[in-house]
């Protein structure tokens with residue numbers, strides 16, 4: 001289990017630090033080389049996206065060559081307030097002026113098979129693939145729910161589901177909206193970096209279980225995939 005846990009007094013401080021680190025990382029990369037990142041949804045993304053836009057005003061960096069994907073999407077139209085893409089479009093892409101060609105949203109409003117094949121082909125066209133055919137994204141941002149779910153990988157899944165090799169798969173979530181599309185564990189595990197933003201009261205127990213060697217939550221399973229993950233949290237692991 002490989003992770004670094006950084007804790008913050010509140011969501012504002014968490015968002016400030018993650019935005020600062022990510023912008024610094026983007027600033028030092030070679031902009032002629034494609035950089036691939038998967039975003040998540042959830043409450044903390046709003047503060048995080050706002051903070052990126054704010055910090056980028058003071059010290060602008062280039063987003064050339066940065067290609068955006070999603071760790072998960074809810075199967076709703078792209079204008080629906082529940083859409084993870086809708087939040088990113090309003091708070092991140094539009095304010096930063098990110099060209100549409102760099103944004104590969106999951107078409108959750110389409111028929112399931114079409115949405116899945118479109119999402120898989122977009123990600124495979126942009127990212128290098130590992131020997132198992134999984135995309136080696138430069139960075140995956142994840143959130144964590146009160147039950148320890150990450151992306152749309154929920155604790156109720158059976159092991160057989162978790163082991164599925166599909167890059168993206170559709171799931172029925174226990175949390176509304178129920179129909180979702182998510183990266184699988186193997187795709188998350190193939191990423192070069194995983195940054196988990198854990199924010200909001202009520203997540204103390206799930207965080208404690210996730211970082212325990214015997215943890216069974218989806219986040220615990222991600223932390224056992226082998227990559228060095230960073231967890232940025234405004235809650236302390238507890239009961």
Ligand SMILES: O=C1O[C@H](COP(=O)(O)O)[C@@H](O)[C@H](O)[C@H]1O
Pocket residue numbers: 040041042043044071072073074084142143144145146149150151152175199200
């Ligand atoms: O449903 C989802 O939940 C998680 C966590 O969200 P939060 O509001 O509890 O922070 C999120 O990371 C995921 O992308 C989203 O679809």
